[in-house]
Amino acid sequence: MSDEKMQSDCYDPAKVTPALQLDVEQFYYREARLLDNRQYQSWLALCSESIHYVMPARTNPLVDNSERGNESMISIERELEGADSTGTPIRNETYPYLMLRVERSFKPNAWAENPPARTRRIVGNIEILDVQNDRLSVTSAFHLHYSRPGSENFLYAGQRRDVLLRGEDGYKILDRVIIMDVAEIVLPTLGLFL
Amino acid sequence: MNIADVVNDDATLISRRAWSDPEIYELEKRGIFGKAWLFLAHESQIRESGDFVQAYMGETPIIVSRGPDGAVYANINSCSHRGLPVCRSDHGNTTKFVCPYHNWNYDVTGKLVAIPQERHVKGRPDKSKLGLKAVPRVESWNGMIFGSFDPEIESLDDYLGDMRFYLDAFFARFPQGIEFYGAPQRWKINANWKLPVENQLGDVNHGPFLHAAVIPPEANAEVFELGLSVVPKPGHGATFRLMPEDAPVESVAWGFEGLATLLGGAEVQDYLREIQAQAKERVGPLRSRMKGLTYGVYPNLSFLWSNTAFKVSHPRGPGQVEYWSWSVVPADAPDDFKKIMRGNHTAFFGPGGILEQEDSEAWVQQFQGSKIDYAEDRPYFYGLGLGEEQERSDMPGLVSVTANEFYARHFFRRWRSALEAAQG
Secondary structure, eight states: OOHHHHHOOSOOTTTSOHHHHHHHHHHHHHHHHHHHTTOHHHHHTTEEEEEEEEEOEEOOOOOOGGGTTSGGGGOGGGGEEOTTSSSOOSEEEEHHHHHHHHHHHTSTTOGGGSSOOEEEEEEEEEEEEEEETTEEEEEEEEEEEEEOTTSOEEEEEEEEEEEEEEETTEEEEEEEEEEEOOSSOOSSOSOSOO | OOGGGTBOTTSSEEOTHHHHOHHHHHHHIIIIITTSOEEEEEGGGOOSTTEEEEEEETTEEEEEEEOTTSOEEEEESSOTTTOOOSOOSSEEEOSEEEOTTTOOEEETTSOEEEOGGGGGSSOOOOGGGOSOOBOSEEEEETTEEEEESOTTOOOHHHHHTTHHHHHHHHHTTSTTOEEEOSSOEEEEESSOTHHHHHHHHTOGGGHHHHTTTTSOHHHHHHHHHHEEEEESSTTOEEEEEEOOTTOOHHHHHOOGGGHHHHHHOHHHHHHHHHHHHHHHHHHHHHHHTEEEEEEEETTTEEEEGGGTEEEEEEESSTTOEEEEEEEEEETTSOHHHHHHHHHHHHTTSSTTOTTHHHHHHHHHHHHHHHHOSSOTTOOEEOOTTTTOOEEOSSSSSEEEOTTOTHHHHHHHHHHHHHHHHHHO
16 A cells, blocks of 8 residues: 555545445454454455465664655655565465465464464554445554463554455455564564464 | 583483573573674675675674675674664665764774764874774675684685585576575574574474474475485584486475465476576586475574575574574576565565464473473483484485484584583
């Protein structure tokens, strides 16, 4: 999603009706419930088979002195090394990879999750930025509490930038970019479904 | 402390303290990270004058940069005035490094060029003596830049020795060699730095067990049937499958770990077929049959051939490691291909990797096991395959099946000598 789009600071009431907002919010609440209930197979059904699922790396770039005084100087976008960058994103996956992860979750020898982690996520700040035909650009924020037996508890925080595809059987996730708000990764894994 | 009590003579028994004792960690800092050649960066990351990347030598932060003269510089990232880091970015291009505290200015080679306050005092400090502390030895092999704090250390070429034969089986396979694709992934794991090292040095035999949920049985069977483990020099190691001479091109060029290749379409597959077709000419008949698994370069550099990643295990005390993992791609390949190979690294390894999550869990749990009480009389058993390794006429080093733990015994014998030397 472009920087420009992120900065559009007002929704279009003609496109984003209360009914649409409710519909989209319900989609995200359901998604969160499925994930926290470990119903990953049901969750995968919410993903388009053309899904592009990306978690950019978040680096510490040089400050550009010529940008001084402008919001762009400390823009988050400067920190991200995503799918199109020549850096190395943390994740850059398509449907078969998500399928592999879902399959793994239901095998007893997926040792990092045996016993499985307990998660609870709050998804909020659900903002429909744009609607183009059957495609919705939506950002949201999440806090996720992650607790694995024998380990500490962890807080995951981040933003999702999604493109949802509206079809006859509801919404599907077509694109997901996950911006993690961690400068030092001390979390047990970023391989979970976020 | 008697290090012989920590590692016995044939290194078949290794005390839990080797992993968890702070006193041993201090000896490691002096005897290993203060002495060995340590990997810093790849030249492809700093092509232009002023390009720099951050690195570590043990816990010591290093700036690796390309000077206006084209040479590579490695300096400790700490101001000569009050010790603050003069560079806060992971990578970039600049003409100077500036300390935020009093704005002492250094050029990209580490030379001190300005002390803003000096015009207010009469004396002029000798700036030539106040540059950033340079790493005393910096050398490259095939674009791989290493540094050492030991001015007397042997040349990097000698240090790598016959490890170069095995590294080149990958590097020289591609018409223009390899390049590092941008910055590394970096993350912290509450484990001892040596276990990620050992894991990549030769321990491919955890695959069928720890990773059984993901790695298919046929891929594991290939490792058991065709896998070889080599110690070209104590502390270094290479594992690979030596494919039969009549193996189909595809089975050598990609396998399970080539999921990205399988999904990548004709363009990717054609490139790899072409590379494999040229392999005999580039690396010779024996090495053309090598389908790499994991490598290790003493003390803490790893190469995961199967997912084209270089990794460094930076120690952060006995109980934490900062793990760095770079995507490595053929320099001549199309950009799309590079991105697909990068995906084959990040999907399976790195902080979000589907295989790495099991590894990290194992490493964290091993550190917990190394700290428990009342088990001092139960050192870890490293004796599998003792004495079964042999020389072969067609490849350098000692060679054995992958289940033989000789790669670890050689590593720990070298480790033991290094710690004994540090004790003086």
